[in-house]
Amino acid sequence: MNLKVNRQDYQVEDTPDRLLLWVLRDELGLTGTKFGCGIGICGSCTVHLDGSPTRACITMLSAANNMEVRTIEGLAETDSAGEPVLHPVQKAFLDEQVPQCSWCMSGQMMTAVALLEQNPNPNADEIRQAMNSVYCRCGTYYRIRKAVERAAQLKAVEQ
Template sequence: MSVTFKVNGVRHTLDIEMEMPLLWVLRNELGLTGTKFGCGVAACGACTVHVDGEAMRSCLTPVSAVENSEVVTIEGLAAEQGAAKDALAPIQAAWIAHQVPQCGYCQSGMLMAVSALLKENPKPTDADIDEAITNVCRCGTYPRIRAAIHSLSNA
């Protein structure tokens, strides 16, 4: 069967198995490797993307669930947030300014989850952040993540 959806503004029609996880479609079929495989059970959040503006874990989302949807990956985050071509999204700049990443593996998913939070709640409290951001960072950079989020919400 075929499925049609947009990824980072580009329309794709793919003849693939409809139950294939979106993560594998993005990585293996479309070559967008910024979205990472972490746990495979939607617990860690490394695979977070936006589907029609909502943060979604792509490792358990069948590609059939995104038919006629707009998917944004980390590669399209800056454009989604209105950054100029080849510029960073404000959230990416905040991540650098606060030296958030250590290993960086989880950060694409973390950035996607945080950008969805800030879209919904531009000035989150610590409690709001704790409730909304359930992504796992094995390096434990949570204080830096929180500082970067607050720097954006205070801007």
């Protein structure tokens, strides 16, 4: 089947037991998406399917057919000089010094990006509700919430 990831097309073999997470990590080398619980609870494997946050560890590859998959590797853009330009959410997470061990971070950022694409100016409760779906064993929740607020401000300035 054709798998579209981060605006690129890949031909991958579809068998009924293939999970999206392992195709991304093991076949395409997109190891920014992490494996945590493997049962759809922790959120560390979150990617986007047509813009919706999706747990890749419990998503069959076939579910991504004819959909746009976006992973953490697809967030940054490239400027005219070929230099990477971080997504506002990535900038905000760095500015707020959110990461500790970083294991949950791609899931956190993909969840934050989806939130801000659906709701560019979320209030504190909306941020808490969206971000509570991704666990951080290092307990960075306060800084995550501050980073999402900062990302919303950065996005507003860029628009």
